[in-house]
Amino acid sequence: MKVHKGDLVQAVNGKHASAHKRGRVREVFLEKNRIIVEGMNLRTKHTRGQRGVRQAGIIEIEGTMDASNVMVVCPKCDKAVRVGHTFLPDGSKVRQCRNCQELLDDPDKRWPSQTAESRR
DSSP states (O other): OOOOTTOEEEEOSSTTTTTTOEEEEEEEETTTTEEEETTSSEEEEEEOOBTTTBOOEEEEEEOOEEGGGEEEEOTTTOSEEOEEEEEOTTSOEEEEETTTOOBOSOGGGOOOOOOHHHHO
16 A cells, blocks of 8 residues: 555545545555545544543544545645655665655655565
């Protein structure tokens, strides 16, 4: 999946697309190809009160949405862009903006590069 937790994304399909709404990815579900984005796809939930724990009432929670309905926003060009992949000289694979070639992954928070022995 090209969308990771913590990415700034913009809606390109669905009910939030016409407003070009943006938000941060809070959670990613790889097996279902779904994500939770802050402030998007709000659902109402009717909660029952529990003594001393929570107040009864109607609360809004963020529902999941398909990852194909959003695009990653490049921090350099500030546009919703397609994501490509490239390999760095040390052998690690990183995401990059297809528009301005800027790296989207933080170099300090990358996965360690895999060696040929660990792939077997």
